[in-house]
Amino acid sequence: MKNINWAILGTGVVANEMASALKNAGKKVYAVGNRTYSKAVLFAEKYGIEHIYENYHDMFHDDKVDIIYITTPHNTHINFLREALAAGKHVLCEKSITLNSAELREAVELAEKNKVILGEAMTIYHMPLYKKLANMYKTGEFGRVNLIQLNFGSFKEYNMENRFFNKNLAGGAMLDIGVYALSLARIFLASKPDKIISQVRYAPTGVDEKAGIVMTNAEGEMAVISLSLHSKQPKRAVISCEKCYIEIMEYPRACEAVIVDAQSGEKTVIREGDRQRALQYEMEDMEEAVKGDFQILRLSDTIDVMNMMSGMRDEWQLYYPEEKDKKIL
Template sequence: MAEKKALRWAILGTGVVANEMAQALTNAGKEIYAVGNRTYDKAVDFAQKYHIKKVYQDFHEMFTDETVDVIYLTTPHNTHIDFMREAIKHGKHLLCEKSITLNSRELNEAVEAAKEKNLVLGEAMTIYHMPIYKKLRKYMASGKLGKVNLIQLNFGSYKAYDMNNRFFNMSLAGGALLDIGVYAFSLARSFLDSKPNEILSKVQYAASGADEKSGFVMTNKEGQMVVASLSLHSKQPKRAVISCEHGYIEIMEYPRAEEAVIINAETGERTVLRVGEQKKALQYEMEDMEAAIAGDIALMRLADTIDVMAMMSEIRTEWNMYYPSETPGEIL
């Protein structure tokens, strides 16, 4: 039997997460074929650091390079849809940093285009790929804790009030919802029976007009409830509690969790689950992406990504909060 051909990865962008993925690919014994960046010199430095042979003078050449199989897209999320259009047009699989797009309209376009080309499109969402979540979802499927009734989520970061940085700048699609809310909503959706169909929210804005902090109460048709709070200017524990009929699960540092505690409400017994490593978060994403390209497409949980984006787009429509590239009222 012929040996399976290794996928040829290219990375667009050279920021923090691009470095993390490059390290993950290197640690897993994968060869990074190419890198591209708006600033050529940064791409050259990145290539030297990770022994990458191909550096594009114009990063758009990445999309037309027939040698490239899969692109890891790490640029700011307001740039994603344009790059996704180019990549899909030229037959590239895409692993895209969160948030995968700005809104549902963009995501639906990309999903349909990828489907037509028989390409894998996935969001680099750690909650879908970390081993602890796979183990917890399997545990929940066993029915030992019964039905999920309530999920409580907190995520707060302290970012300095600089209205020009990516956290608050509307031209860079700043705001808590797309930057950190996507983690909270992705965790919730992955443990709910269906997408919430009723969402109540309260938001306060930064001086730039970006959402600085917000709170949510959501319910779905099964009567499951989610309560979440987000902030970009006050620290909160990254804590999730999944409350069920017969007990609850507590997860700390949930974006890249490696441990969860299961508490049996009837006996008081505490079971600690520990699996995976935070430092391998992007390696798990990469491994699932390669497995999806090989045929196990369900690993990318694209249906959850679509639901989460719909939730965020519905919320921003209710808030009447749009980014400069968007047409008000037309993001769903």
């Protein structure tokens, strides 16, 4: 197969990480586009990118582009997804992949219609540690999952203009950090939760500042999640199974897990991957998907997670300006 040409839409922090990841993997970013052309020029100079679009929409219609990596704020994703997928481009889109389930359903249908690959840049789906743990779980080494506990708390100053608290930028804990917790839970739950109870506290701007979530599925497995944008917590996951429990710290880009035997208390440390290569793993999986391994992107889990997030927001009556008078489920 010919070399795959990547184009990056956006020039923010995560765009820089992906450009570095591609460079470290010996690949070359073919093109970059940004709403502000001067920023695209500086980005291209930094990473040796030859092609810059004066009008970033031209990216979607460039025959030489194979995969577009969308790094813009998540309330802009659906419009870019519509354009890219309709033009026959494969897309790796930053989390949260869309604002809601209705948008994601539209994007998935477009990808299927145009026979292209759509994936979410969710680190948890691509880190080698989780692939190893998921395989161990699948082969029965842990036994049945009983309870999953997940914390994710950041302390963000009350600057209501930044994206974390700004409703016009789709701010809030659920779409920014809750997506990590729910994605991790979904990997280890036998089925999507069918009962969800949640409590929310709003920031002054009306976005979700913190939330507590309890979920159960048909198998009786439970996940308990605590999220906050204004209260620091460890990014800690504990997955309690019949035979052991698994503890993971800094789980969005984890490369180490401690497995504690339920009977003896004996600890086994599992190390896989390198957190510094998190975006490289995303890039490699996306290329494998384009070559034919569609399941590696875990799109069905992305769909489940988005449905859970949209369902909770619908119960909270928390909607963004783009969702006015529209169904989100």
